[in-house]
Amino acid sequence: MxxxxxxxxxxxxxxxxxxxxxxxxxxxxxxxxxxxxxxxxxxxxxxxxxxxxxxxxxxxxxxxxxxxxxxxxxxxxxxxxxAGNERQRLDLLREHREKMQAEMARLTASMEAVAQKITLYESALAEGKPEQPWQDDQGDCMVVPPPERSGRQQPPRYTGARQQHG
Amino acid sequence: MxxxxxxxxxxxxxxxxxxxxxxxxxxxxxxxxxxxxxxxxxxxxxxxxxxxxxxxxxxxxxxxxxxxxxxxxxxxxxxxxxAGNERQRLDLLREHREKMQAEMARLTASMEAVAQKITLYESALAEGKPEQPWQDDQGDCMVVPPPERSGRQQPPRYTGARQQHG
DNA sequence: CTAGGAGCTCGAGTGGACTCGAAGGCAAGC
DNA sequence: GCTTGCCTTCGAGTCCACTCGAGCTCCTAG
Known part of the structure; x- marks a missing residue:
């Protein structure tokens, strides 16, 4: 009950x-x-x-x-x-915040690149150019290459909306 | 070679x-x-x-x-x-952008909650209050509860810095 | 002739955070 | 008594994007 x-x-x-x-x-x-x-x-x-x-x-x-x-x-x-280790707790939280800020920056950068790509598609479609300048198989409308090496990083996953208990 | x-x-x-x-x-x-x-x-x-x-x-x-x-x-x-399915491509990209924006919003909200917690710790430490108002075991300084249900979601992971081929 | 390095395929392993299922206990309601 | 529903433990499965290793071929340099 x-x-x-x-x-x-x-x-x-x-x-x-x-x-x-x-x-x-x-x-x-x-x-x-x-x-x-x-x-x-x-x-x-x-x-x-x-x-x-x-x-x-x-x-x-x-x-x-x-x-x-x-x-x-x-x-x-x-x-x-x-009590007594408050500074350590704070450090831990601060460290985390920094990682998160970096993560957000990474995300934002990639999102902007994608947004740019969208804009290109949009204007090309608007002007009725059916297939000229933005053929993906030429890759030529992907303007901003991803950042240099510095070790692969794992992106977020918006695996979202997993059912909760039920 | x-x-x-x-x-x-x-x-x-x-x-x-x-x-x-x-x-x-x-x-x-x-x-x-x-x-x-x-x-x-x-x-x-x-x-x-x-x-x-x-x-x-x-x-x-x-x-x-x-x-x-x-x-x-x-x-x-x-x-x-x-050629011919450009609109579909665009839709796919747009949909992705929206998911990403939602994801960013989620991330930002959680980060802000954490940032607030940090601030609380900081000021408590600054004022030299050793353990009064922000005892975690009372949970009482966690001001902003997470958003209502709407299905569990998976957060990003900044698993970062995986070695690339080497 | 040998060693080294780049490449090949295939299949198995990893990590994180759950998620699920089996097998059973216990109490209340019909 | 039986069903329903919530609880218990334990161990296994899932998902994703890699990541690694074994055992092989091929080419070139020394």
Missing amino acids: TTTTDDLLSIGELSAETGLSAHTLRFYEQENLFLNEVSRDSVGRRVYRRADVLWLHLLTRLRDSGMPLADIARYADLVRAG | TTTTDDLLSIGELSAETGLSAHTLRFYEQENLFLNEVSRDSVGRRVYRRADVLWLHLLTRLRDSGMPLADIARYADLVRAG
Whole structure:
């Protein structure tokens, strides 16, 4: 019945509140991503607290902005260790922010190149030129080549809209 | 010797020019991502043309902006089909651009939430408050909860700096 | 003649973050 | 009693874009 006592939550309730599937919540626990041991009721079912919801909000934000679970786990470790390491936490967050800014810049650059290509197509189509200057098999309308080497990087994937639990 | 005839390239040369590993280039070919069959020399080695370099620039841009290889393959199909489907190509690119814009918005939102958290930490540290208002285990300084459900989405990964062929 | 390097094919492995399914426990409602 | 529904554990599968290795051929330099 997923008892709705004010501040204790079943996994189903937490799932509903966070949008994370029950499977995912168990998985996160197993990966040590919670700030405290998840307690159990008399028959072994997980019992969560309000604070967990808040933490999962932060966690989700970090994930959504591209932080790997491993890094989030390290952050959680720091918090679990208690007061005194605030500077380290801050460093971790700052580092992440920088990576994200770089990532955004990369994305923006590629998007702009693509946008330029779109513009070329648009104007060519508008002027009714059916196939002259922008034949892709000549590649000649791709103006901006990608940045030099510096190691392959993995792009985001908007794999989007994966079904959540259901 | 990877003969440097003006406009014909060995796989090694193409690799050098594009920053994609030879392995990756073979993989792309197998996935039908080239605009034309890659021809072979007398002993079966791949021979590329200048136009392939240009196309790979576009391909790389599309990848880097998050387009899945499957979609790129569809685009390549259109180009291969020759003139007459320009509108479809354009649609495909536009659709991609929209997805990317959405992705950027998502990223930006999460980044801002994290940035806010950083600010909170910073000011708390600056004022020398050692542990009062921003205890993570209370979750209470995470102001902006993530957006409502609407299906889980996969974030980018800045897995960055994968070694290229070497 | 030998060594080295580039290329070939095929098939398997990797990593991250889930995602799913099987096999079972327990409580409430019909 | 039986069904329904939520929960448990554990292990395996999925997806994507590579990435790697083995075992081979071929050419050139020394």
